[in-house]
Amino acid sequence: MATVSQPVSVLEALRRVRQEAATYRGIWSWIATVDHKRIGILYGVTAFIFLLAGGIEALLIRLQLATPNGDVVSPEVYNQLFTMHGTTMIFLVVMPMASAFFNLLVPLQIGARDVAFPRLNAFSYWTFLMGGLLLHASVLAGGAPNGGWFGYAPLTEFPYNPGHGIDFWAMGLQILGISSMASAFNFIVTILNMRAPGMSLFRMPVFTWMTLATAFLIILAMPAIAVALFQLEFDRLFGANFFNPVKGGTPLLWQHLFWIFGHPEVYILILPVMGIISEVLPTFSQKPLFGYPFVVFSGIAIAFMSFGVWAHHMYTTGLGPIANAAFGVSTILIAVPTGVKIFNWLATLWGGNISLRAPLLFAVGFIAMFVIGGLTGVTHSMVPSDYQQQDSYYVVAHFHQVLFGGAIFGIFAGIYYWFPKFTGRLLNEKLAQLHFWLMLVGFNLTFQPMMILGLMGMPRRIYTYPQGMGWDEWNMLATIGSFVIALSILVFMANVVVSLRRGEEAGADPWDGRTLEWSIPSPPPPYNFRRIPVVRARDDFWHRKYVEGPGGRPVPVVAGGAYEKHGHQEDEEHIHLPSPSYFPLICSLGLPIFALGFIFKDYALVAAGAVVILYGIYGWALEPATEG
C-alpha cells in the first residue's frame, strides 16, 4: 500500500506547487508561468547572461590579437572562442533579445491579454534555454565547437573534426530552431487574430509589424538550416556522404543551404530592432512616424528580398560570372528599402520636439552606426570589390556595424524605453548617458580599425599574425576599444541594480507615449487591460491625449488622457487568464536528453528523451485549460 500512498503524496505536493504557481509569487510561479510579460523578462535576462558570456569570449579574442604573435590562448582555444562568440551572439543574444521584446510588447501593443498560445510560448522559452545550455555543455564533453558559426563542411565533417563539439553545435542549433519556429507561429497567430477591436493592420504599431515580418522570415528560413544540420549529423554519426567529396558528396551544398538560412537570418536579427527604432523616434520627437506605409512596406520588401541574396556569401566559391552578377544586382537592390527606412527616420526627427533622453540617444546611435553597416554592405555587393573583402576583417567590421552598431544599440534603446513599463521605475539618466557615450566611443574604437585591417589584407579567423604586416597599431586600438565597450556594459548593469531599488517612479506614461502599452499601469497587471480597448486610430493612445488643432498642431484633450486605473476586485475576478503549466518545461527538458543520446550514440538515452517529450506533450494535451 505504501507504493500507492507514495504517488498520492507526490501528486499532493505537485498540487501545492501548482497552487503557488497560480499566486504570482515565488520561484514556482516563474517556472510554470505562461504570462507573456514574465516569459519576456525570462528571455531578456537569459539573453543578457549569454551576452556576458559572448562578450568575455570577444575580450579574449581581442587580447589574443592585441599584439603580433600573441599567446594568450592556444590556436585550438582561439578557434573555439570565435565559434562560440558568433554562435552565442546570434542565436543566444540578439534573437532571444528580440523574442523578449516580442513577448513583452506585442500583446500590449495590440490590446490583447496574452499571446494566442501561452503554453507554447513558455515552451519556446524553455527550449531556447535548453538549446543554449546544450551548446555550452560541450565544454564539459571535450571542448566547445570549433568550426565557426557557419560550420563549413567538410571541415566540420567527422574525419577533420572527430570531437563532439560540432555535434553539440548542430544539435544545439536544431533545438534553438524548434524554439524559434514555435515562437514565430505563436506571434503570427497572435498578431493576426488577437488584435483589439478597431486595430486594423494599418493601425498596428511598426514594432508589431516588424515582429510579424520577422516571424514569417523565421518560419521560411529555419527549415533550410534544419535540413543542412540533419545532413551534417547524418554524415557525422552514420557515415552518409552529403558533403564528402571523396564519396561523391558536395561541399558547396552546405554553403547554399546555410546561407539560404543565413542571409534571412541577418534580417531576422535586424528587423525587430528597426521596429524598436520606429517606436522610439516618434515618441521622443512628439511626432508620428514619417511615412508609416513606406516604413512598413520597406520592412516587408526587405523580408522578401532577403531570400534572393544568399550567394553573395559565396562570390569566391567559383559559381561563375552569371550567378555572381545576378546575386550582385539583387544584393545591391536590397539597399533601396533599407535606405528608405533611414530617410524616413531622419524625417521623423526633422521638425520634431526632440528629447535627448537615453532611448533617443541609443536610437540615434543606431541610425548613425547602422548606416555605415548598410553602406559598407553596398561595397560588398559590388562583386569584384568583394573578391578582396570576403573573409577579411573588413567583413567583420561591416557586420558588427549592423549587428552591434545596429542591433545592440537598438536593443538598448528598447531597454531604456520600456524598462519603466515593466518595472515601474526609470533607469538612472546620468548613468544611461555615460553608458551611451562609452559604448559609442568603444564601438568606434573597436570596429572602425577593423575596416582598415581588412582592407590592409588581414583575414578573419586567424589566431595570430606576424610582425611587419602593418596591422599592429590598429589591432591594439581595437582591443582597447573592446574594453571600453565592456566598461559601458558594467555601467549599464550598475544602472539596472541601482534603479530597480531606488529608481524614480515611472507612472503609466513617463515618455508621453503613443501606443497602447502606455495606457495601462506600470508594471502592467497580469491581465494587461481591464477592459479590452477599442482602437480608433494609429497611435491610438496619443489621440486619446491630444487632438490635432489648427495647422496640424496637437492640443491636449481637456480631460487629460484617460489612463487605465487598477480596477475593482470584482472586475478583475471575471477576467479569464490561462493557468500556469509545467508541461512546456517537461517537454523542453526531453529535447537535450534526446539530442545527447544521438551525440554519444546511446540509444537508451534517445529513448529516455523521447519518453520525456511524449510525456510532456501528453500531459499538455490533457491538461484542463483553466483551473477549475
Add this chain to the structure above:
Amino acid sequence: MGLDALRIDKKITFYLAIFLPILAVGLAGCGVDAPQNTFAPAGEVAEKQRTIFYMAMWPAVAILIGVWLVLVMALIRYRRRPGRPLPKQVHGNPVLEVAWTLAPLALLLGLAVPMVATVFDLGRNPKAEALRIRVIGHQWVWEFQYPTIMDEKGKPLTILGTPDRPPELHLPVGREIALEITSGDVIHSFWVPRLGGKMDAIPGRFNHMWLVINEPGVYPGQCAEFCGLLHADMRLIVVAHEEEDFQRWAQEMLARQSKGGG
C-alpha cells in the same frame, strides 16, 4: 555652468566618434608599409577590383556624411526646449518618399553596370598563352604545380611549403597567369591581396582565376577561408620576376627536382 561644460564635452565626443571612421578610411589609403594592402595593387586584377571598390566607396562616404549632417542638424535645431509648443504632426510626404526610393535605386543601378562588366571580365577564360599554375590547398600548407614545366620523367615542377616556411610561388611579370585552384582536404582560399582578390580551393572541383603582375617584387598572401587549427599559419609568398629571370629560376628548380630523385 558645470552642466554647460558637460554638454560641450559631449558634443566633442560625438563629433570625434563621427569623424573617426572617415579619418580611418583616409588613413587606410596611406598605409603603404602593409605588404598585403589592397590599396597598393601590383597587378591588373587588383587594380580593377580597387576601382570598383572606389566606385562604391566614394558615393557611400558622401551619403554617410549627408545622413550624419542631417541627423546632427535635426538634433541641434529641434532639441526640446522649455516652452516650445508641440510640433506640427506631419504624417509623411509621398512625393518626397518616392523620390528617396528612386534616387538610390538609380544610383545603385548605375553602379551595377560597371560592376557586372567587371564580373564578366574577371570571370572570363584565361588567354591561351597564359602560364598555367595548379594551386592545391592542404591543411596547412600550399602546394604549387607548373603543369607546363616538366622534368624528363614528365613530372611537373612542384613547390610544397612546410608548416614553418611558407612556399614561394615564382611567377613572371607581364604575362597572364591562369590559376587552377583546388584542395586536397577541406576548403581553403587562395589570396594574394596586392595581386587580386581571392578564389576558394574546394575539394572535388577546380576553380579558375587569372592574374597579371605589373612589376617584379615579393607579394605575400595567405589562406582566407578558415581551414582548422593552423589556418593563420597557412601563408605563401609570390615572387615575381622578369620573364628571363623566371625561366632561369624554373630550369634551376627543375634540375634540382630531378636530382632530388623522383
